[in-house]
Amino acid sequence: MSDYKFFEQVNRAFDKAAAYTKFESGLLEQMKACNDVLHISFPIERDDGSIEVIQGWRVEHSHHKLPTKGGIRYAMEVNEDETMALAALMTYKCAVVNVPFGGAKGGIKIDRNNYSERELERITRRYTFQLMKKNFIGPGTDVPAPDYGTGAREMGWIMDTYRQMSTEIDAEGCVTGKPLSQGGIRGRTEATGRGVFFGVQEACFNKEDMKSIGLDEGVEGKTFVVQGLGNVGYHAAKNMVDAGAIMVGVAEIDGSIYSESGIELDKLMDYKKETGGVSGFEGTQTLKDSSSVLETECDILIPAALENQLNEKNAKRIKAKIIGEAANGPTTSEAHEIIKNRGALIIPDNYLNAGGVTVSYFEWLKNIQHVRFGRMGKRFEEDSYKRILSVIETVSDRKFTDKELKFLAKGGGEAELVDAGLKDTMVNSYNEINELRKIHDVDLRTAAFVNAINKLGEIYEQMGIFP
Numbered sequence: 001m002s003d004y005k006f007f008e009q010v011n012r013a014f015d016k017a018a019a020y021t022k023f024e025s026g027l028l029e030q031m032k033a034c035n036d037v038l039h040i041s042f043p044i045e046r047d048d049g050s051i052e053v054i055q056g057w058r059v060e061h062s063h064h065k066l067p068t069k070g071g072i073r074y075a076m077e078v079n080e081d082e083t084m085a086l087a088a089l090m091t092y093k094c095a096v097v098n099v100p101f102g103g104a105k106g107g108i109k110i111d112r113n114n115y116s117e118r119e120l121e122r123i124t125r126r127y128t129f130q131l132m133k134k135n136f137i138g139p140g141t142d143v144p145a146p147d148y149g150t151g152a153r154e155m156g157w158i159m160d161t162y163r164q165m166s167t168e169i170d171a172e173g174c175v176t177g178k179p180l181s182q183g184g185i186r187g188r189t190e191a192t193g194r195g196v197f198f199g200v201q202e203a204c205f206n207k208e209d210m211k212s213i214g215l216d217e218g219v220e221g222k223t224f225v226v227q228g229l230g231n232v233g234y235h236a237a238k239n240m241v242d243a244g245a246i247m248v249g250v251a252e253i254d255g256s257i258y259s260e261s262g263i264e265l266d267k268l269m270d271y272k273k274e275t276g277g278v279s280g281f282e283g284t285q286t287l288k289d290s291s292s293v294l295e296t297e298c299d300i301l302i303p304a305a306l307e308n309q310l311n312e313k314n315a316k317r318i319k320a321k322i323i324g325e326a327a328n329g330p331t332t333s334e335a336h337e338i339i340k341n342r343g344a345l346i347i348p349d350n351y352l353n354a355g356g357v358t359v360s361y362f363e364w365l366k367n368i369q370h371v372r373f374g375r376m377g378k379r380f381e382e383d384s385y386k387r388i389l390s391v392i393e394t395v396s397d398r399k400f401t402d403k404e405l406k407f408l409a410k411g412g413g414e415a416e417l418v419d420a421g422l423k424d425t426m427v428n429s430y431n432e433i434n435e436l437r438k439i440h441d442v443d444l445r446t447a448a449f450v451n452a453i454n455k456l457g458e459i460y461e462q463m464g465i466f467p
């Protein structure tokens, strides 16, 4: 759809929610505006010696908190409007989950499959250099992270480029989602997908809400369809399956598959690695195109690919009772109304996929503190638990087995603390927005925007307009 305007879509949802807040229109306009938009064109040398000009963007949507934060996407669909919309979503998302950053986003318009690893490295390093030149990157200014088409490898290149040219002691905190050996944090790769799961699970734990959409409480036994088995989709699906949900459908670029009795995720991942797609996977029905499976019968639909996937063309045929927006902007405002009016619960992107930036926040804290979480407390905690357990043994005459001791006296290391922090964030934020949903009698997306606008508005009111 060429007339699709993503930034306008985000602002439409914002405006709807703003009606439930008390802020004056000028302040609301300031909240919506993208503060800085950078468009760069830079040359890179291809492996065959030819020169190609690459287009890239970085948008800092809001400076109400610093640094600004948001991923960098490598895709042919990247453009200024998309980057602005995604940067704005980052602002609201961070506010909803109380991550103290402004929103930003970056993108490079390339199909990464057309470039060798060396070429991708040159593109990434040159892009970073351009960001540095314009002061669009730094641990206290703007901190990128992975997004569609990028991962830990690219973040490692960004960090290395930045560090080579900076004398800052906190240089490692200039980007998150890095490899562990370069200042990354345990659990970041899985974080967005795991956060999606925690959010969906929290929604499913609410007996009353489930009853209102004709479902039982809990994730176990529920059927789901996932669109996109990239990093986010895979980890969301894996957590759902581990909790006892049944994956009945998968959509990928090459096509979509369905099986009422369930699809084995890990076998499918092996198959995808081998063949490059999901079509033809044993024991499943291959549907006519990659989006058909979105319209099949299931309890939960998890779009985990790109924006504009549930739109006015297919919304009427979407049957899922819960839509878990793992991607950014998967549902257009028109589709949102159609799906909502049918009685489905839409768990919105501006809350549900915030697990990634939440753990990015932990990574950034680790980098600027220069110490791994748990490094100082873990052993102390374990020794304390052991002392308590030994008193229990003495008074109760019961000896714990080695296995029990190991379990009961476990202290919080980095992985455990990150996971606990992520779960706490997703659970608390869900309940915060669900409460607002009931107070204002709105949907969860509007409630999340109301929540974000209230938090932003309070900050803006207190800080005033400078000068």
Ligand code: GLU
Pocket (backbone or CB within 6 Å): 069, 070, 071, 072, 143, 144, 145, 146, 147, 148, 176, 328, 353, 354, 356, 357, 358, 360
């Ligand atoms: N790209 C991810 C998002 O859209 C993560 C951003 C971050 O970690 O800064 O939320």
